[in-house]
Amino acid sequence: MGQAGSRFVGGAEYKALDETRVRGFLVALPFAETALGGAADAWTVREVGDGNLNLVFIVKGPKGGLVVKQALPYVRMVGESWPLPLDRAYFEHEALKIQTLAAPRLVPKLYHFDTMQAATVMELLEPHLILRKGLIKGLRYPKLAADMAEFCALTLFRTSDLGSPAAEKRERQVRFSHNITLSKITEDLVFTDPYRVSDMNRWTTPQLDKVAAAFRADAPLKLAAQELKWMFLTRGEALLHGDLHTGSIMATETDTRVIDPEFAVFGPMGFDLGAFMANLLLAFFAQEGHATTSDDRIAYRAWILDTLEAFWTGFEARFLALWAKGGAGDAFMPSLFTDEVGGVALEAYRHMTMTRLFQDAIGFTGAKMARRILGLAHVEDLESIEDADARAKCEKLALRMARDLMVGRNAIGSIQAVRDMAETLAKEVVA
Ligand code: SR1
Ligand code: MG
Numbered sequence: 001m002g003q004a005g006s007r008f009v010g011g012a013e014y015k016a017l018d019e020t021r022v023r024g025f026l027v028a029l030p031f032a033e034t035a036l037g038g039a040a041d042a043w044t045v046r047e048v049g050d051g052n053l054n055l056v057f058i059v060k061g062p063k064g065g066l067v068v069k070q071a072l073p074y075v076r077m078v079g080e081s082w083p084l085p086l087d088r089a090y091f092e093h094e095a096l097k098i099q100t101l102a103a104p105r106l107v108p109k110l111y112h113f114d115t116m117q118a119a120t121v122m123e124l125l126e127p128h129l130i131l132r133k134g135l136i137k138g139l140r141y142p143k144l145a146a147d148m149a150e151f152c153a154l155t156l157f158r159t160s161d162l163g164s165p166a167a168e169k170r171e172r173q174v175r176f177s178h179n180i181t182l183s184k185i186t187e188d189l190v191f192t193d194p195y196r197v198s199d200m201n202r203w204t205t206p207q208l209d210k211v212a213a214a215f216r217a218d219a220p221l222k223l224a225a226q227e228l229k230w231m232f233l234t235r236g237e238a239l240l241h242g243d244l245h246t247g248s249i250m251a252t253e254t255d256t257r258v259i260d261p262e263f264a265v266f267g268p269m270g271f272d273l274g275a276f277m278a279n280l281l282l283a284f285f286a287q288e289g290h291a292t293t294s295d296d297r298i299a300y301r302a303w304i305l306d307t308l309e310a311f312w313t314g315f316e317a318r319f320l321a322l323w324a325k326g327g328a329g330d331a332f333m334p335s336l337f338t339d340e341v342g343g344v345a346l347e348a349y350r351h352m353t354m355t356r357l358f359q360d361a362i363g364f365t366g367a368k369m370a371r372r373i374l375g376l377a378h379v380e381d382l383e384s385i386e387d388a389d390a391r392a393k394c395e396k397l398a399l400r401m402a403r404d405l406m407v408g409r410n411a412i413g414s415i416q417a418v419r420d421m422a423e424t425l426a427k428e429v430v431a
Contacts, residue, residue, distance in 0.1 A: 007087045007178055009115050019045040022068055029112055038061045038063070043060060046058045051247060052075065064124070069089075071089040071092075088263075089262070091182070093113040103258075107259070131251045132283070132379065136283075140303055141251050142253060144307055145314055147255075148315075149317075151256070153314075155238070157322040158327065161331040169329075179242075183263070188200075190229075190368060190371045190375070194375045200375065202375075203373060203395070208396065221403055224363065237266070237268050238266065242264045243275065246381075268360055269360070270359075274365040275364065277362070280304055284304045285422075286382050290385070309415050319357075324350070358414075366404070367402070369399070369401065373395045393430045397426065397430060401421060401425055
């Protein structure tokens with residue numbers, strides 16, 4: 001049975017919402033009636049969820065709009081044969097609350113969580129577009145790099161042992177450690193399935209058959225994937241969003257919001273950083289497939305790489321600034337480093353940590369790219385390229401970059417080097 005404030009979500013009263021039921025659900029919430037205005041039967045309701053897991057309703061009345069997101073008891077993209085616990089709605093809501101404390105400008109406003117219905121009522125973001133769709137259209141987002149750098153720096157720093165007291169961090173880590181089923185999806189789909197034969201896998205066939213087989217036979221690559229998995233399992237550095245791809249970001253030219261943290265769990269910071277960078281690189285490699293005679297997308301590809309570089313440099317600067325200012329965390333107590341020698345040593349250590357974080361991040365970038373081409377869940381950037389040969393060409397280049405990042409991550413020294421790798425690969429003729 002569901003209990004308010006706990007992770008035991010759903011129960012006998014749970015029923016998947018539909019366009020009629022969502023009205024009854026909102027009518028029972030006085031704030032929602034006020035926000036929407038008018039009578040419930042005059043509200044417009046649209047189910048717009050195009051993710052892999054949930055229902056998402058946009059409800060509009062004469063005064064305003066709201067979003068209702070409800071977890072389904074199964075994986076939407078697969079069907080009822082793959083059950084999934086409703087408590088992911090609890091973890092998502094808890095993560096959003098923590099992210100609201102850390103980075104309020106960059107997440108949607110939260111209005112209500114219903115434990116029984118595994119449903120969250122939140123701000124309707126308009127005229128925002130899912131970032132992935134904007135990148136497919138070739139739209140530019142001048143604030144994206146800085147906003148995502150800020151989101152990652154604030155949420156990762158403030159939930160880590162640098163930014164929050166050990167007691168708070170431990171309590172949160174215990175709580176989110178129960179997000180077991182969704183973490184297991186990541187463990188399998190990101191770090192294991194693309195490197196073995198699995199019913200879950202699919203790829204552009206026959207064009208990618210040999211590449212997929214080569215991935216399954218590549219011992220250094222499999223070691224890299226499993227080392228990254230081990231990091232994901234064991235290194236609880238900060239509360240991760242857990243699924244920070246470009247479908248989890250809604251943006252306009254002037255505003256950026258991060259949504260959908262249902263995979264939230266404590267893990268290595270590089271995992272979130274890598275997820276965002278991977279999806280920028282997938283968008284980069286997909287551009288050739290979206291080029292037309294009137295729009296070759298060449299300048300746009302450069303803009304994506306500018307965004308990648310500005311994201312990493314912005315994140316590094318913001319994270320270092322937060323650390324230098326001092327957080328509420330118990331790690332690296334500033335009082336131990338007040339003398340000149342100590343101060344210099346601590347500063348050098350901070351920079352070494354950023355290098356380590358960068359190398360973690362680009363390793364995860366590679367893993368997150370490969371899983372979207374060889375695993376179960378693909379990305380619209382590539383899937384929307386109708387010509388299979390054209391799509392396979394983009395995918396092969398992305399897979400080469402993915403492998404180089406995973407295996408070579410500890411020898412890659414800068415984000416400029418990552419940019420150079422992408423630019424060099426994009427010029428290659430693919431067999
Ligand atoms: C079965 S869920 C497949 C994927 O969708 C989500 O967005 C996560 O990325 C997950 O791995
Ligand atoms: Mg999602």
